[in-house]
Amino acid sequence: MSSTYSTEKPPLSQPQIHSLIENIKDYQLTHGSLLKNVHTREESAVLARGIPVSLFPIQFPKAAFNRAIRLQTLFNELYVRIASSDDFLSKILAPLIRDDAFTRCLWDIYSAAKEEGIVQEVSLGVFRSDYMIEVSHDDDGPWQLKQVEFNTCTVAGGVHANLVADMHRFLHKTGAYGEFFGEALEEMRDVPVNGTIEGLVGGLTSAHHIYGEQMDNCDRRTGILFIVQHNNYNICDERPLEYGLWNQFPPIPVYRLHFRDILDHVSLGPSRELLFSSPSCPFSPLEISVVYLRAGYEPDEYDDRGRAARLLLEKSRTIKCPSLLSHLTTFKKVQQELAMPGVLEKFLPPEQCADLRATFAPIYPMDQSELGVHARDLAVNPKTSVDYILKPSLEGGGNNIYGSDISYFLETIPEDQWSRFILMKTIKSPTRDGVLMSFDGVYDGPTISELGVFGVCLWRQKAENDSVEILKNRDVGWSFKTKPEEMEEMSVVKGYGFFSSPSLVKEA
C-alpha cells in the first residue's frame, strides 16, 4: 500500500479537518491526553487542556524505524555498561566535576553513597534513544537513522506517545483520513501499535519482583515510590503507569512523593531498607522496592535537603531508577565521548560498535584537545557553525544554541568555560507535510519528526568483581514528535513540538 501513496498527507477538505479537530479534542478529554493546569486557585478544582498533537500520522521510513527498534537493546546494554563503570565515568566527567556545580553535586552524592557501601546490586533503567532521519549528501541517497541523544533519567513522553498513536489508529478506523492510510474500519497497518505504557509498567513490575526475591523478611509489605515534581502539569504522562502497577494481580502499591518532601516521609531501616510513611499510605511504613524518579534532574532541586534526600535514596537498599551513575550517563558529554574513536569498543564487541556508530552524527568536545580545537574553529565561524548545534555538556535536552547564533553566544562567555559544551552537527532531516494543533492554533506546513525508542533494562552489578549481569533488556515502545520545520526545539510540554505517530513508508 505504502508505495502507492501519491501525496505525503491525507487530502482532507476543510470540513474534514474541522470534524477531525472536534474528534481529537473530545478524544483527548476522554483519554487523558492533557496537560494539567496547576495554577488553578481552587484546591478542589482541576483544569486541563489538550496536549499539542498532529492531526494525523506523519511519514517515516519503515527501515529506519525498524532499525531503531532493533538497536534499542544494544544501546540499553551499552549504557548499562557505562553506568557500571565509575572509572570511565569519573575520567570523562572529570572536567565537569571540577567546573560544574551540578555534576559535582551528583558525583559527590554518589561518592558518599559508595563510601558507605552499595547494598543494592540491581538497578533499573528506563531509557529513550532519540533519532531523526537524514538524507545523505547527494540528496537522493537512502535515509539514514541518526541519533539525537540518549536519555537515561526521568524519561518522559511514553504515555502521551502511546495515547496519541492509539488515537490516530482509532481515527483511521472511523474513516477520518478517508482511505489514505488504508481501508477505514480496518486496523491501521502503517502505524505500528505502541505499547509503551504496558512496557514501562512491565519494567517496574520486574524490578519490584526482583526486590521481593531478595527480601529476608517476606512479611513486610513492599511497594514502588514515584518521586515527582510538585506542581506537575504533566501528570497525564505519569499517572497511567501508577494505575498499571495497581492493576497488576496482586496489585503493586505505588505512592507519589514530591522530591522536596523526601526527607519528611522516607527513612532507612536496620538493613538500609527504604521505608516510606504517609497519611495516604495505610501500610506505613512501606518498604520501597523500587524508587522511580520523575524529578531530581534540575540543579535547583539540589539544595541541602535535596542533596540529603538523593543520598538517602542512593545508599538505601531500594532499586533505583535511575541510579546516580546511570543518571550521569544522560549527560551530553557521555554521548560525545562515545563518538570518539575506540571508545565504544571498550564496552561492546566490534561488529555491534559499528552498528551503533553508524547512527552517530559528528559530535565534538569543545575542550583544548586536538578535536576540541577543531570544533572551536567550526563554532566561532558563522559560515561553518550554521551546520552545528552547541549543547551544554551536562543536559539531557534543552538550552541548546543553534547554527549562526553559536559564534555570538560564545563571545558572551569566557573561553575557559567553552569546555562545558559539546558541538554536534545538525541532522538535516527531510520535511513532510503535516497539520499540527495546539492551544496556539493550527499549523499547516512542512514538518520535521523525531523518533524516540523506549528501552527498559534491569541489571545486577556484582561489587566483588565489577561484572554486570543483565536480567532484562527490552525495547518497550516509542514516542514520535513532530514540529514545524522552522522550530528548533522539540519539547512538547514546553510548547515547541507535537505528539504524533509515524506512518511507516518504504523508501522511494
Place this chain on the structure above:
Amino acid sequence: MSSTYSTEKPPLSQPQIHSLIENIKDYQLTHGSLLKNVHTREESAVLARGIPVSLFPIQFPKAAFNRAIRLQTLFNELYVRIASSDDFLSKILAPLIRDDAFTRCLWDIYSAAKEEGIVQEVSLGVFRSDYMIEVSHDDDGPWQLKQVEFNTCTVAGGVHANLVADMHRFLHKTGAYGEFFGEALEEMRDVPVNGTIEGLVGGLTSAHHIYGEQMDNCDRRTGILFIVQHNNYNICDERPLEYGLWNQFPPIPVYRLHFRDILDHVSLGPSRELLFSSPSCPFSPLEISVVYLRAGYEPDEYDDRGRAARLLLEKSRTIKCPSLLSHLTTFKKVQQELAMPGVLEKFLPPEQCADLRATFAPIYPMDQSELGVHARDLAVNPKTSVDYILKPSLEGGGNNIYGSDISYFLETIPEDQWSRFILMKTIKSPTRDGVLMSFDGVYDGPTISELGVFGVCLWRQKAENDSVEILKNRDVGWSFKTKPEEMEEMSVVKGYGFFSSPSLVKEA
C-alpha cells in the same frame, strides 16, 4: 463488614483529605471525568474541568439498592407498554396537547409520521428510574425505596457514574480510605461494580444487529447516528459509548450529528432508509440502523427545521432511541397518571403492580378532578405545601418549585394554567455525612443521595394487532448522585449535585 461500621464516613485526617483530593483530580484528568469548556475561543484548543464528585462512597441501604435493580426490568416493561399504547397516551396527555405548545409539537410530529405509516416496528429504550430512600413515619422503621421519576429520553449520566464508581473502587484499593470500606489492596465489596457503559453499548449493539437482520440489501454499510446538541459540555458522558461501539468486532460505525444540522445530512432512501452523508463519513451515504438521541428534548430545539428533522427521523426505517411515543412517556404527567388507582393494572398483572406501586410517593394532578382539587388545596396552603414539590407536567427534571415557594409561585400564574403541573410529596431522605468537591469548593456535611437504575429495552410493536414483543429487557447499571442536604435540585452538570457511588450497608 458493613454492620460493624462505627461512623457514617471514613475518619479521614486533613492530610488524608488533601491527598485524596489530589488523587481524585489526577484520576479525573486521566479518565475523562470532565466537563468540557465549550466557550474556549480557539478552535484548536480544548479546556476542561473535573466533574463534581463525592470524595468517597456514601452509605445506601443494600436491600433498597437490590430492590431497585430487581424492579428495573418491570419498569422497563411498563414503560414499553405505555409507549406502545397511543390511545392511553393521547388520552392522558390530551390537556397538555391542548394547552402546551411543546407537547402539541411532539404529538403532531408523531401523528404526521403515523399518517404516513410506521415502517419500523422495533424501538430501543434507554431508561433510568431514579429513587431516593425514605424513612417511614415513625422514623425508626425500615428504609423505603421511593421513585423520584422515570426518564425515557436522552438519559444521561451513565458514563460519569460508571467512571466515578471505578474511581472510588480504585481509591479504596490504594488505601485512600484506610480500612473503612474493608481491606485496602483488596477489591471493594461494599460498592457494586458498575457496568453502565458496557450495558448501554450492549443495548445499542443489539438494536444495530436487529436492524441488520431486517435488511433486504445486505451490501449496504450501516451504522449508528448519535443526535447531539452543539456546544455540548457533557461530551465525556457520550463519547465513551461511541468508542465502545467502534470497539465491537466488527466495529459498528458511529457518527455524531447536531440536532440542528439533521436536515443538511440526512435523507430518506426508497424504502425510507435513513441515509447519512457527511465529509467525515467515508461510507456516505451510510444507512442508519439506530438513531440515538442525546438532543431534541428542549422546546427551543423545535423550530420549523427542528420539527421537520424529528419527523424525518420518526417516519424513517431506522430504530429510534427513543421513538416519539417513548419520548412522551418521560413527561411527569405520565408518572402522575400511573399513580392513580387502577392505572398500572391496565399494563401489568396485579402482583407486579403492587411491587411497583410500593415505590410511588403520593403524586397528584393539579387539574379540576376531585384529586386535583385536593392537590390544589394542599398547594396553596404554605403549611401543607411545605411537604410537596410542584413539577411541570411535561418535563423529565428541573424547573421544580419546592415547599413553601409553591403557594407564592401559583399566585403568579393564572389558575387555568395550574393543570400544567403535578404535585408530588417530598421524599424525606435520611442524611449521610459526606465530603463533596467541585469547582466551587469542598462541602463537608450532611448529604442526600439519589440512585438511578439504567435499563435497556428493545421491543417490537406489531402494527396489525397492536401487540408488543419484548426482544431484550435488561438492567444495565446505575448512577448515584449526592447533594448537600439543603440543595433542592440534583443535576450535576447544572452544578447542584455530585456524582458518587453507594456503599451498600445492611439496615441497622
